[in-house]
Amino acid sequence: MGPVLRTEHLVSADQQTGEIASKIDAALTQLARARQIQRQCLATRHGLSPLQLDILMTVAAGEPPEPSISLLARELGVSQPTVTAAVITLERKGLVRREPLPPRRTLVRLEPSGQPALADRPFVDAASRLDPALQEAMLEGALVMIAHLVDNGTLSVARTCLTCRFHRSDGGHYCVLLDLPLARSDLRVDCPEHQPAA
Ligand code: SF4
Structure with missing residues (x-):
């Protein structure tokens, strides 16, 4: 007889996603606290x-x-x-x-x-120790979160690719102003050419 699955031990995909989102929120809170202390x-x-x-x-x-x-x-x-x-x-x-x-x-x-x-930049130092693929994933993930926060009105100023009217996404990223595909590492956080998406 195979293993018996008890329903109370089953975690739905929605629950798991919610738990990860809560952990990201908690991790961001810790980073924000650390930044506040460092700045102070x-x-x-x-x-x-x-x-x-x-x-x-x-x-x-x-x-x-x-x-x-x-x-x-x-x-x-x-x-x-x-x-x-x-x-x-x-x-x-x-x-x-x-x-x-x-x-x-x-x-x-x-x-x-x-x-x-x-001169003191401990967060840049910490980020630079990450594997390059993880750095790119974190950059893209942070920019997606910023775009959601602009959409829901939490953030009013963002000059990022994912909030820009020139950004196109078709699996990857593309800037129609520069007429260039953008690798994840090329995504901009503070672009002088940025214009807010409608
Ligand atoms: S104009 Fe700047 S912010 Fe907008 S998509 Fe192009 S590179 Fe990104």
């Missing part, structure tokens, strides 16, 4: 607030977005007066300078002394 330590070490550090990192990463006060505020999800106050403090510390752009915009430029605060 980095900010404290350099005498910065977390927002001041975020402004430095966003400006250092380059465009997009244009480093204007209004676009930085939108990118970081805070008000323009809050960003202005943080930038004035960073300017007093000699880490950035404000550059007026007529008629009414102000750009934020990184000073050379602002760079050392950005």
Whole structure:
């Protein structure tokens, strides 16, 4: 007589998928917590607030977005007066300078002394230790999740391939603007040519 399967031990495919999704959620929570702690330590070490550090990192990463006060505020999800106050403090510390752009915009430029605060990158170090195939799978998976979060209104700013009107998917990935197939490793997270999909 073969093994007896007890129904209470059977896990449906839906249940299993739900459990994996919950584990991914828990893992992302741990990563987010670790990033928050790391940023707080980095900010404290350099005498910065977390927002001041975020402004430095966003400006250092380059465009997009244009480093204007209004676009930085939108990118970081805070008000323009809050960003202005943080930038004035960073300017007093000699880490950035404000550059007026007529008629009414102000750009934020990184000073050379602002760079050392950005050298610590433990998450890049950890990711670079993964097998290349796993790195590609994680990149694609993260971009699919970001696209879902944009669809359901959780995220308002994303300049990724999978949220772009120029992206086509037919088994693989294709950019009609660049007229190029995109390998998973080519997928962009912050593309200057990105235009939101309808
Ligand atoms: S324009 Fe940029 S973001 Fe859009 S599909 Fe092409 S490479 Fe990706």
